[in-house]
């Protein structure tokens with residue numbers, strides 16, 4: 169089972185990066201601290217936060233609530249900590265909508281022709297679509313840029 173996450177607003181960008189890596193990352197941006205804890209426990213999600221206050225919570229001390237306390241200030245350092253401490257990989261990368269966290273499904277180019285730019289239609293063959301927002305994804309240059317960013321984050325000290 170791949171771990172599922174819930175991301176606090178103070179590290180909100182990490183929700184997108186977890187989704188890029190294909191992980192289920194809930195990001196309830198208006199949730200209170202108590203709601204975050206309740207959702208994490210109810211949905212068996214690991215909480216990712218920069219708020220050290222969570223470390224003092226009873227549910228964390230008792231080991232009921234799993235959490236990662238993010239130390240680094242910068243995004244790259246945060247990604248590095250995430251990848252290393254949670255043993256993340258890209259095996260299921262690009263399988264989830266970056267906007268809504270829903271799994272993507274393969275879709276025929278013909279079915280989404282009106283949603284993709286001409287040059288993409290000419291050069292790409294593999295497409296997937298979000299079942300919720302209908303956004304269409306393909307392995308373009310932004311994918312390789314994101315993979316490079318993850319690799320860099322993981323290499324630096």
Ligand SMILES: [Zn+2]
Nearest residue numbers: 265268298301
């Ligand atoms: Zn979507």
